[in-house]
Amino acid sequence: MMHPVYRIYEQLMREYGPQGWWPLSSCEGEGGYHRGRYDCPRSEEEVFEVGLGAILTQNTTFSSVHKALASLGQQQALTPQGLLALSPETLKTLIRPCGYFNQKAEYLYRFTDFFIQLHGDVPSREALLSVKGIGEETADSILLYGYKKSEFVIDAYTERILSHLGLIEENARYGKVKALMQGALEAEVDAGERVTVYQEYHALFVAHAKRFYSKKPYGERDDILIA
DNA sequence: AGCCAGGCTACCG
DNA sequence: CGGTAGCATGGC
Incomplete structure (x- = not known):
């Protein structure tokens, strides 16, 4: 049984594709x-x-x-x-x-x-x-x-999406949200790919949230995440 | 005009 | 501990 956190990642990647963060002035594109x-x-x-x-x-x-x-x-x-x-x-x-x-x-x-x-x-x-x-x-x-260390980044968008989907409590602590994400992904992603997946997943959350979590009602297209 | 943006610190009870 | 005022500009 695949963890919903990993399923959401796959759906976001299907919808938006690789994001290629972090924006760097020295990197082309x-x-x-x-x-x-x-x-x-x-x-x-x-x-x-x-x-x-x-x-x-x-x-x-x-x-x-x-x-x-x-x-x-x-x-x-x-x-x-x-x-x-x-x-x-x-x-x-x-x-x-x-x-x-x-x-x-x-x-x-x-x-x-x-x-x-x-x-x-x-x-x-x-x-x-x-x-x-x-x-x-x-x-x-x-x-x-x-530094390409496997530390998942939690931001306001991430908490908003996960809360809306019922995967965390509102006002959940940063550490608890991070533990949910990393715990789920460590079970599904090989250590060698973890950094890339963490980088992309956070960027994908931002991409999705910019569209559907900036103004209420939030999450009007969450069918994208669950389909 | 007013709300929101890829938070953090200091200070409150 | 958990909760929140203050910080400040720019875009829609």
């Missing part, structure tokens, strides 16, 4: 996507850019993040040293489209300090969570899309 290729990021600098994007995208659309990352790139600030060379006022101006620019500027500086101190090592989840501005979703996004 529309919007920095790389559909069908899973070798991004390919350098320390690109891992750093995933971290910047993960912070900037908090409660904002990625189109705004894309503008900010492009502006940072023009200032040679997509590297740790380049970003630290920016004055706070300059940094705030460059990331202004993403909103919360006072907070996010501080978060970016703190993440950059943290990243430099890694000296190329892969951070633990706990270490990431110790950085001000990095919560559970942001930490898991950096680990999954930056």
